[in-house]
Amino acid sequence: MATVEVPKEQKVEPTTPAPAPSKPKTITLRISRFNPSEHAETKFEEFKIPVQKWTTVLEAILYVKQSLDHSVAVRYSCRQASCGSCGMKINGKPRLACYTKVSELESNVITVEPMNNFPIIRDLAVDFKQLFSTHKKMKPFIINEESEVQPGTKEFVQTPKDLEKFLQFSYCIKCGLCNSACPTMATDKSFIGPQGLAQAYRYTADNRDQGKKDRLKIVDQSHGIWRCHFAGSCSDVCPKGVDPAMAIQLLRGYMLGFRK
Amino acid sequence: MVPEYYLVIKMKESIIMKIHYGTALGAVALVAVHILMRLSQKFSDSLQYQNVLANYHFLPYALMLEVILILLSVHGFNGLRVILLELKQGVAYERAINYGSIVAMIVLVAYGSRTILMAGMGLS
Amino acid sequence: MAEQFSNREGIKGMINPTRYGLHRVAYWLQRLSGLGLLAYLIGHIYETSTILNGKAAWNNMLSLTETPGGHLVLVLVIGMCVFHTGNGIRLMISEGGKGVGKPGQPEYPYRASSLNSKQRLCIWVSIALAALAMMYGAGVLFGN
Numbered sequence: 001m002a003t004v005e006v007p008k009e010q011k012v013e014p015t016t017p018a019p020a021p022s023k024p025k026t027i028t029l030r031i032s033r034f035n036p037s038e039h040a041e042t043k044f045e046e047f048k049i050p051v052q053k054w055t056t057v058l059e060a061i062l063y064v065k066q067s068l069d070h071s072v073a074v075r076y077s078c079r080q081a082s083c084g085s086c087g088m089k090i091n092g093k094p095r096l097a098c099y100t101k102v103s104e105l106e107s108n109v110i111t112v113e114p115m116n117n118f119p120i121i122r123d124l125a126v127d128f129k130q131l132f133s134t135h136k137k138m139k140p141f142i143i144n145e146e147s148e149v150q151p152g153t154k155e156f157v158q159t160p161k162d163l164e165k166f167l168q169f170s171y172c173i174k175c176g177l178c179n180s181a182c183p184t185m186a187t188d189k190s191f192i193g194p195q196g197l198a199q200a201y202r203y204t205a206d207n208r209d210q211g212k213k214d215r216l217k218i219v220d221q222s223h224g225i226w227r228c229h230f231a232g233s234c235s236d237v238c239p240k241g242v243d244p245a246m247a248i249q250l251l252r253g254y255m256l257g258f259r260k
Numbered sequence: 261m262v263p264e265y266y267l268v269i270k271m272k273e274s275i276i277m278k279i280h281y282g283t284a285l286g287a288v289a290l291v292a293v294h295i296l297m298r299l300s301q302k303f304s305d306s307l308q309y310q311n312v313l314a315n316y317h318f319l320p321y322a323l324m325l326e327v328i329l330i331l332l333s334v335h336g337f338n339g340l341r342v343i344l345l346e347l348k349q350g351v352a353y354e355r356a357i358n359y360g361s362i363v364a365m366i367v368l369v370a371y372g373s374r375t376i377l378m379a380g381m382g383l384s
Numbered sequence: 385m386a387e388q389f390s391n392r393e394g395i396k397g398m399i400n401p402t403r404y405g406l407h408r409v410a411y412w413l414q415r416l417s418g419l420g421l422l423a424y425l426i427g428h429i430y431e432t433s434t435i436l437n438g439k440a441a442w443n444n445m446l447s448l449t450e451t452p453g454g455h456l457v458l459v460l461v462i463g464m465c466v467f468h469t470g471n472g473i474r475l476m477i478s479e480g481g482k483g484v485g486k487p488g489q490p491e492y493p494y495r496a497s498s499l500n501s502k503q504r505l506c507i508w509v510s511i512a513l514a515a516l517a518m519m520y521g522a523g524v525l526f527g528n
Contacts, residue, residue, distance in 0.1 A: 093403055116393040126391070168487045181404060183411060186393035188346045205487070222354070226273045227346055229414070230478055232407030232499045241490025245407075246498035253481025255274045256281075281476050288469050303524050307446060309439045312432075329429070336422040343415065347395065368429060375433045 024050035027102060029060050031072055032113040035122050044111070045069070051102045057110060058086050058097035061124070073123035081239055084175030088124050089113040094180040096239045115180035131176050134196040137218060140203060143211030156208040169202035169247050171240045178234035178244045190223035194234035197225055198244035201251040216255060225252055276338065283335040290328045297321070316379035329372040337361040337368070407499055410507045414471050417464035424461045455525040462521040463514040470510030478503065 029049045034042040047068050049060045058076055065072050076086040079098045086097040091105055094115050102110060118126035146153060178194040179185050185193050192200075200215045219225040228248045235245040253259035297315070298306045305311060315321050341361035345354060393400075401412035434445040448454065478484050478498075485497025 119390050183398045186397035190349045220274045226277045231411035233404035235496030236404045241494030243496040246484045249484045250481040256480045258480035309442050339418045372429045
């Protein structure tokens with residue numbers, strides 16, 4: 001009987017036994033509970049949650065909803081940091097719950113609260129009305145008298161270099177974390193906020209756009225761009241690398257005459 | 261975001277902030293000269309009555325003090341205005357802050373100018 | 385929606401210098417030093433106005449300000465002045481869109497280029513210069 005020689009490099013070495021599934025750790029999840037229609041006081045409820053090293057804060061909250069208390073109100077959708085729905089204050093800092101692993105917080109007690117500077121709808125869900133209305137006021141669309149969709153016109157030319165000027169800022173998912181971290185937003189309810197200002201820059205820097213004058217006029221008011229003091233907290237918490245603080249300073253560069 | 265706020269002070273916020281930056285730069289240069297003058301002799305000697313009066317009698321220095329006074333009053337009270345506008349909002353409140361800061365600037369400049377003028381011209 | 389549900393952090397959140405890194409600390413120090421310097425300016429203008437009341441009034445004022453406590457206040461003012469100037473110049477340049485990095489494709493893990501090392505260095509240099517100026521000032525004032 002012929003034997004088949006297995007090439008040396010293909011020889012199957014005895015493998016180390018697969019690691020046993022790690023034992024779930026138990027953490028305490030403190031959830032801020034507040035229902036405007038029932039009581040005026042915010043209270044914290046504590047839940048013991050089994051977590052693995054990959055468990056996200058959102059999964060921990062959903063475990064509570066599934067097994068312990070289904071009345072916890074939380075907004076979420078994509079679970080992959082794309083929709084911007086699950087922003088909340090996690091251990092004192094605004095973060096996306098789906099994008100924050102329990103293990104990275106290095107604490108056995110996780111406190112989740114609704115984001116600051118947004119009205120609370122219930123528990124962890126906040127009202128984005130002001131954020132969206134401010135966003136709309138920034139004219140978040142290309143303003144150009146010509147159109148590339150009308151017959152007889154050709155497409156607007158945009159080089160990769162042109163694209164780089166605004167691409168980063170177009171990744172904004174409107175999660176509101178920047179507005180929640182901003183120190184001006186903490187007290188100034190009329191302030192446009194880092195989200196809106198970054199979007200004003202995003203369209204102003206687009207070489208297809210001709211609305212720079214309009215947008216600069218909108219942001220140049222007493223609760224506009226000049227109420228940003230470059231504390232950088234918005235960029236510190238942004239989960240998409242948008243860097244609103246940079247956009248605001250670049251936009252201000254136009255107004256101070258440093259940029260054309 | 262309320263358009264009425266815009267009417268309170270006709271000057272655009274960008275112009276006000278350019279003034280804020282300009283007064284800051286001017287004040288940095290002139291305050292440096294003011295401090296160096298204190299250090300040109302022993303500090304306690306520079307504060308002696310006759311030495312201080314001599315400063316006021318020296319016209320270029322007195323003029324510099326007047327300019328510092330204006331620059332710092334404008335910069336300081338505009339900075340305070342910005343902080344106060346961010347703390348609370350409302351048409352009446354903001355109007356009071358905007359006009360109040362202008363009044364404060366004028367009062368401080370007038371009070372300081374009185375010292376510079378009278379010490380420069382009258383006392384010996 | 386009623387104001388009590390607006391959930392704004394308020395002054396407590398605005399003045400809290402922790403949580404968001406060095407830039408937030410610099411923001412807080414800039415405000416604090418600005419307010420301190422304005423208070424000093426008003427006091428200084430009042431203090432110097434006493435010269436109009438003659439030598440006795442001036443010397444009387446000096447007996448209040450030329451004390452260890454008065455010198456301590458001056459040392460603090462020197463520190464606030466130097467920090468406010470250094471950090472203020474950084475802010476002016478940054479607010480003109482300079483030194484905050486260039487926009488580009490963000491790469492994971494996202495690090496905000498506006499919060500770059502040059503910016504952090506400038507903040508540290510402002511703090512260090514303020515500390516040095518305070519030491520020099522203390523030497524001049526308490527050395528007399």
